Structure formats: structure tokens, C-alpha cells
Amino acid sequence: NAGVTQTPKFQVLKTGQSMTLQCAQDMNHEYMSWYRQDPGMGLRLIHYSVGAGITDQGEVPNGYNVSRSTTEDFPLRLLSAAPSQTSVYFCASDASGNYNEQFFGPGTRLTVL
């Protein structure tokens, strides 16, 4: 049982490039989320999904897209990277949708030059 996995662990992009951060979970959780963590800001929700085919915006969705074609996978796409998107990105899943326990992936450290 791998839990929540994220790839890549590290990434450097140039301004304007696009990329996809991958997230997968093998716990059959319905709820999945993407967060970014910046120094002094705490974690902020980017997008979330309450099940396959259903996504919604969180607190800071601009510049990011998501899709949820399967229960297991929840990729995050950066459409045109900007230096303001330099951050650590965490994917999380939980079974109940009530935050009884969110399981986080190990994170992706993204730098945009």
C-alpha cells in the first residue's frame, strides 16, 4: 500500500512553460486535493475533487487546471508557469470528505525561473 504518491519530487521550469504534477493514491479514497505551501503562508487549497469526474476550485485556483478521470489519479496542470508559482505542492486524499484524516503525498518542490 503506497498511500499517496507524487511525481516529480523536484522540478525547475522557465517562465511560460507548462507541466503536469502527478498524484496517485491506492487507498480508494473519493476525496483528493492539491495544496501549495509557501513560507509564512501555511497550506492553501488549489483545487479539490469529491470523486471521479468532479472537481472544484479551492482558495487559489488561478493558473492551475485539474481533472479526475479515475479515482486513483488527480493530476495538476500548470498552464503557463510564473515565478509566483514557485512553491511546494502537496497532494492529499481522504476517505470521508470531512477531514477525519487527510493523507498527504511527499510533495513536489517547484521552482519557476
Place this chain on the structure above:
Amino acid sequence: RKEVEQDPGPFNVPEGATVAFNCTYSNSASQSFFWYRQDCRKEPKLLMSVYSSGNEDGRFTAQLNRASQYISLLIRDSKLSDSATYLCVVSSGGSYIPTFGRGTSLIVHP
């Protein structure tokens, strides 16, 4: 005003000490409360949920004060391995958008 506020610390305590953190929240409709622990350069992990009646898990005790809108975390007999950042998380029942505090840093020294 940020919705969830925590003293960033760091709290620097010797092994064996008792330390307490508070977290205040501004949304009176908040219904779910949690403490997460985050080690340096790692992902957050759930430490404990916070129930209205208070709850205890070994050396850790969490309390909720709805009237004053804060939650607390008490750590007794601190261990070196307790050194981490402790994140307060608050969410309201109708929304899937949780609010994370910025975290309180704890350093336990020998």
C-alpha cells in the same frame, strides 16, 4: 485578519518539559478541528482531531473552546522527536475548503 492564527514560535524547550500551543479561529461556524504535525521538508501528518469534549492521546491533549474560538495542544514530557511544526486546521461543515494555520515550530533540546 487571517482566519486561523498561530504563534509561529519557535518554542524552544528542554526534554521533559510541558508545552502548550494555541490556535485561534475567526469563523464561528467552524465545525471540524485538527492538529497536524509537519517535519522539516516533509508532508503534514494528522496528529489528532479535536473534539468538543477534549481528547487525549498519550502525551498529547487537545482542547476546543468554542466560546473563545480557540483550540489548544498540550504536549507533556517532551521528547527530542517531538521537534516539528504543528499545524492547526479548521473547516466549516458545509465547505470542503479547510483553513490551515501557518504553524508553530517546536524545538526540543537535550
